[in-house]
Amino acid sequence: LAKTTQPISMDSYEGQEVNITCSHNNIATNDYITWYQQFPSQGPRFIIQGYKTKVTNEVASLFIPADRKSSTLSLPRVSLSDTAVYYCLVRAGSARQLTFGSGTQLTVLP
Amino acid sequence: DAGVTQSPTHLIKTRGQQVTLRCSPKSGHDTVSWYQQALGQGPQFIFQYYEEEERQRGNFPDRFSGHQFPNYSSELNVNALLLGDSALYLCASSQVLAGGGIEQFFGPGTRLTVL
Numbered sequence: 219l220a221k222t223t224q225p226i227s228m229d230s231y232e233g234q235e236v237n238i239t240c241s242h243n244n245i246a247t248n249d250y251i252t253w254y255q256q257f258p259s260q261g262p263r264f265i266i267q268g269y270k271t272k273v274t275n276e277v278a279s280l281f282i283p284a285d286r287k288s289s290t291l292s293l294p295r296v297s298l299s300d301t302a303v304y305y306c307l308v309r310a311g312s313a314r315q316l317t318f319g320s321g322t323q324l325t326v327l328p
Numbered sequence: 329d330a331g332v333t334q335s336p337t338h339l340i341k342t343r344g345q346q347v348t349l350r351c352s353p354k355s356g357h358d359t360v361s362w363y364q365q366a367l368g369q370g371p372q373f374i375f376q377y378y379e380e381e382e383r384q385r386g387n388f389p390d391r392f393s394g395h396q397f398p399n400y401s402s403e404l405n406v407n408a409l410l411l412g413d414s415a416l417y418l419c420a421s422s423q424v425l426a427g428g429g430i431e432q433f434f435g436p437g438t439r440l441t442v443l
Contacts, residue, residue, distance in 0.1 A: 250429045261332070261418050261434030262371065269429070305370060309430070316361070316420070316432070318370030 222306045227323040236293045238322050240306030243287050249308045251282060251289045256303045256321070265291070265304075293324075301326045332357075332421050332435035340441045341409050349404040349438045353421030357431075359383075360402040362394060363418040365437070371418055377402050406440075414442045 224240040242251070250269050254262035266273055268280040268289070279292040293300060303321040333352045341347050353360050359378045363371035373386035377396035396402045400421070406413055416439050422432035 248428075252430075252432075254434075259416060259437070259439065261420075261437050264431075264433055267429050316363075316371075316373065318363075318372070320370055 221317075222308060222319050224304075224306050224319065224322045226320065227325070229325050229327060230296055231327050232297055233295050236296050236300075236324060236326075238291045238293075238304055238306075238324070239288055240291070241288045242306070242308045245286050245308050249286075251280065251286075252307045252309070252316075253278070253280065253291045254305045254307070255300075256305065262305060262318075296324075296326045298326050298328060300324065332419060332433050334417075334419050334435040334438050336438060337436070338439045338441075340443065342443050343409055343411060345409050345442075346405065346407045347409060347440060349406075349417050349419075349440070351402045351404070351419030351421075351435060353400045353402070353419075354433050357421035357423045357433075358400055359422045360396055360400065361420045361422065361432075362402070362404045363420065363434075364388070364413075365416040365418060367415075374404070409442045411442050414440060416440075 222240050222242045230236045252267040253265040255265050256262040266278045266280045270282050273280045281290045303323050305318050305321040307316050331354050335350045361376040362374040365371040374388050375385040376383050380396045391407045393405045416437045418437045419435045420432050422430050
């Protein structure tokens with residue numbers, strides 16, 4: 219399983235766009251990139267998953283460059299309720315085991 | 329669809345006791361994984377069940393065991409509890425997507441406190 223590196227913490231203000239970048243230098247050909255959000259004492263919540271280029275859903279966008287050695291989660295117009303820990307994970311297409319790192323603590327300020 | 333459900337929500341045990349935690353997967357999911365999350369840490373993989381068998385296991389002692397039933401629900405059992413077993417225990421269910429990715433959702437967790 220590829221190891222990921224992401225910032226320990228980030229601060230932002232309400233209404234701003236937040237970009238969290240994750241590096242995964244040893245990503246394998248069949249690895250997918252998945253992001254989860256977690257609030258204290260709750261289970262992680264799936265945000266978005268991608269393999270290459272750009273993926274967008276109703277809550278976020280995921281940008282993956284051609285070399286796939288990094289990815290960026292983009293949260294448009296964050297609110298106070300987006301304050302949480304965000305995890306970037308990579309794993310092989312058929313592997314269902316997730317390896318979590320320490321995540322990024324995002325704090326949204328008023 | 330209720331998503332992934334876990335029971336109980338909270339549990340208090342004493343050292344040396346045994347505990348059983350339960351998980352019902354999201355409808356359509358055939359694989360269940362268990363994770364332990366200590367305070368301030370990311371979830372750590374315990375093991376995964378598919379077709380009623382343990383398919384993968386993380387770095388956890390044999391005191392941690394599990395079971396998957398024909399309806400895909402699962403149990404996590406921990407014997408001879410230690411103080412260090414106090415954590416949030418998370419269950420996740422998953423299925424392989426047609427496009428090759430994995431759809432995996434987590435339950436709300438069971439907070440276990442060992443005194």
